[in-house]
Amino acid sequence: MKKYLTYFKIRLIRGLQYRVAAYAGMATQFAWGFMEIFAFSAFYRSNPSAFPMEFSALSSYIWLQQAFLALYMLWFLDMEILEQISSGNIAYEMIRPIALYPLWFLKNLSLRISKAILRCFPILLVTFFLPKPYGLALPSSLTTLLLFLASAALSLMVVVAFTMFVYIFSFYTLNSAGIRLVILSATELLTGAVIPLPFFPEKIRMILELLPFAAMQNIPFRIYSGNLMGPVIVQALLLQVFWAIVLIALGSWWLNKILRYIIIQGG
Amino acid sequence: MKLYWKYFAIHLKSQLQYKVSFLLMILGQFLSTFSAFIGLYFMMQRFHQVEGFSYQEVLLCFAVVSLAFSLAECFARGFDTFSTMIGNGEFDRILVRPRHEIFQVLASKIEFSRIGRLLQSLFILLVVIIKTPYLWCFDKGLTILLMILGGTVVFSALFLIYAGLCFFTTDGLEFINIFTDGGREFGRYPLSIYGDSILKFFTYIVPLALFQYYPLLYLTGRSNQPLYIFFPCLSGLFLFPAYLIWKTGLKRYQSTGS
Numbered sequence: 001m002k003k004y005l006t007y008f009k010i011r012l013i014r015g016l017q018y019r020v021a022a023y024a025g026m027a028t029q030f031a032w033g034f035m036e037i038f039a040f041s042a043f044y045r046s047n048p049s050a051f052p053m054e055f056s057a058l059s060s061y062i063w064l065q066q067a068f069l070a071l072y073m074l075w076f077l078d079m080e081i082l083e084q085i086s087s088g089n090i091a092y093e094m095i096r097p098i099a100l101y102p103l104w105f106l107k108n109l110s111l112r113i114s115k116a117i118l119r120c121f122p123i124l125l126v127t128f129f130l131p132k133p134y135g136l137a138l139p140s141s142l143t144t145l146l147l148f149l150a151s152a153a154l155s156l157m158v159v160v161a162f163t164m165f166v167y168i169f170s171f172y173t174l175n176s177a178g179i180r181l182v183i184l185s186a187t188e189l190l191t192g193a194v195i196p197l198p199f200f201p202e203k204i205r206m207i208l209e210l211l212p213f214a215a216m217q218n219i220p221f222r223i224y225s226g227n228l229m230g231p232v233i234v235q236a237l238l239l240q241v242f243w244a245i246v247l248i249a250l251g252s253w254w255l256n257k258i259l260r261y262i263i264i265q266g267g
Numbered sequence: 268m269k270l271y272w273k274y275f276a277i278h279l280k281s282q283l284q285y286k287v288s289f290l291l292m293i294l295g296q297f298l299s300t301f302s303a304f305i306g307l308y309f310m311m312q313r314f315h316q317v318e319g320f321s322y323q324e325v326l327l328c329f330a331v332v333s334l335a336f337s338l339a340e341c342f343a344r345g346f347d348t349f350s351t352m353i354g355n356g357e358f359d360r361i362l363v364r365p366r367h368e369i370f371q372v373l374a375s376k377i378e379f380s381r382i383g384r385l386l387q388s389l390f391i392l393l394v395v396i397i398k399t400p401y402l403w404c405f406d407k408g409l410t411i412l413l414m415i416l417g418g419t420v421v422f423s424a425l426f427l428i429y430a431g432l433c434f435f436t437t438d439g440l441e442f443i444n445i446f447t448d449g450g451r452e453f454g455r456y457p458l459s460i461y462g463d464s465i466l467k468f469f470t471y472i473v474p475l476a477l478f479q480y481y482p483l484l485y486l487t488g489r490s491n492q493p494l495y496i497f498f499p500c501l502s503g504l505f506l507f508p509a510y511l512i513w514k515t516g517l518k519r520y521q522s523t524g525s
Contacts, residue, residue, distance in 0.1 A: 024441045031445045035453050035461065042460035047314045178291025185299035194306035201309060 003098060008106045015114025022118035029123060033066040037134055052198040056133045057225035061196055063136040064221045067123040068152075070115035072159055072217040074191065075184045077166060078108055082180075085170050088264045100259065101252040104167065108160045140226050147233055151220040154240035158215045161247035162187075168251065171258050192218040198227065212243040270366070274374040282379050289380060296383030300333055304391070307455055318460045323399055324487050325456055330392035331411065332454035332479060335418025336447075337384040343423040345376040347447075349430035359522050368517070372430070401488065410482050410496045417478030417499025422447060424509035425473070431509070434516025450475050457483055477502035 040058055044051050053061075070076055081104055084090045093100060127136040139145045166183055170176030188194060190213035197205055197218050208214055219236045222228040228236060282289050307329055311322040320328075340347065349372065352358045361371045392411075396402050402411070429443040450473075453461070458469050458480045469476040478499040485495035 021441070028441050028445055032449060035449065035465075038461040038465065039453065039456060042318050042456070043310060043314050046317050046319075050313050052313075173288060173291075175285055175288040178288040178295060181295025182291050182298060185295050185302060188299070189302035189305055194302055195310060199309055199313060201312065 004102055004106050007103060008110045011107055011110035012114045015111055016118060019118065022115070026119050026122055029066040029069060029119070030126070033062050033123075033127075036062050041134075053196070053225070053227050056137050057222075057227050058196065059130075059134050060137050060225040061221045061227075063123065063127040064224060065193070065217060067120040067127075068116055068217070070119060071112050071152075071156055072191075073193070074159065074163060074187060074216075075180075076112060076115070077163060077180070078104070078111055081107065081167055082170055082176055085167065086174070086176060090262075091264050094259065101164070101255050104164065105160055105248075108163060109156065112156065112160070137225070139224055144223065144226065147237075148220050148224040151223050151233075151237055151240060154237065154244060155216050155220050157244040158212060158240060158247060159217075161244060161251055162212060162216075164247075164251040164255070168254050168258065171262065187213055190214070191216045192221075196222075198222075210239070212247060215240045215243040271370070271374055275377060278377040279379060292380035293383035296337075296380055297387055298383075300384045300387050303333070303452070303455065304329065304387075317456060320457050320460070320487075323395055324483070326391060326395050327399075327411075327486065328457055328479060328483060329455040330388045330395060331414045332418060332451060333384060334388040334392060335415050335478070336422050336451040336454075337381045337388060338415070338419040339422030339426065341378050341381040341385070342419075343373065343426045344378040345372040345374070346423075346426035346430035348376060350433045353433055356522065358520075369427075369513070402486065406493070406496060407486055410486055413496065413499040414478050414482045417502045418475075421474060421478060421502050421505055422450065424505045425450070427506075427509040428512050431513035431516040434513075434520050446473050446475075454479055474502040474505050 037059055040062075041055070044055055051058075065072075084093060093103075124136060128138070129135065139148060166180055169179050169183065173179050190208055190211060192214070197208060197214060200208060209218075215236075219228070219240060223233055223236070307325065311317070311325060315322070317325065345352075349358075352361075352372070352375070357375075358368075358372075361368055361375075364371060396411075402408070425443065425447050429440065429447070432440050432443070454475060458476045459466050466476055466480065469480075481495045481498040484490040485492065
């Protein structure tokens, strides 16, 4: 256990080094968030009654999305692992007495957390002070905040467990860029990254909300903004636990299977 | 020009070598545009119109912008990945060759997988044109054509600026993404919906509105000002500051030495 934690810590500290890049990224995210909110507010003005959530809830959703971009965006991958797979350097990893699945899982976790720590606080802080419906609102109660935190942690598990499949699939191709792009662009819409899930038509949304993609950013952001309330939250959290377990179990089984038969070309 | 076609053929052949990967890239490009389209479709289904613009009109916007973007990304991709070129010293080799450096950077990379995005946008554009008879006349056709060309030029100029700034920073600046990727994402809707100051910004500073919003006013009959047809040509002026940034950067270029 200790060796995994050490890996986690090393990666976390390394990720915290790139501060200038983080500031530049933050500026981009501010601008991006504002443009999103302007677009939605134009729709809101056109037809307020068709808006499926409170406008302030939507603003909170978008700012949380921007603040925690590094935590929940699926395309955020560890290039080092992909490099190892395609170059064959994975052999060095395999001779170490460490199981690969938990190692990669923790590497991804620390990479995401370190990026998010650098970026989230300034964004959260500034958006708290924006004028009323456009800024990040405070959660309605302490319970909501705690539920949000629990659900945010679970989401991160589901996201990382899902991206593990991207690494797994890239074992099968020489150049993983293609397969990566297909997986990521096919799923982006389903997570609620393009438009939040409440904006989908009712029937489609009901199906989508059962998929693992809905167990990612969708649930914590909607808990925080008060869009999900009451017993639905418990259901949503259970769904997250379910998908986290399923994805992790399937992923580690699959990776082990591959590692047993993998052939590394010499060189 | 002949040389460019030679590069063109070589790039095409080399990218077709990895067939599966190439097809997957095309599919991926297709899907990412498609999810943007679905997002737009669901929004318009729910709201029917945005600031007075109907679904067909918004779709026209979406198709033109994403067509222009995919063309720019296909041909000007060399600038988009310019930071690697500086980083690994490839640019030094370009400087010693007897051809213009912009030409060589342009020819160094042609991204054919963008056809996934291109074909889809073209398809949407054609469907919109077929469905809206008021577009069937010479001046409106010309307007659409100029919009696409103007858009390609503006996006290419943005890539050129991005590359020019790499001379100063060595690494790419994420901030310019707001205008390239952001321009593509937010250009799906007519730029006026974001409010007056944003529209002014995208008219005078980064002229996305010159090829998107103003010609659209003419296309949809909101304005009878025939000058709007040629507004996309005006956006070509954006190439000058872009070129200036590139030139200034080039003058103070020091090799990274690797």
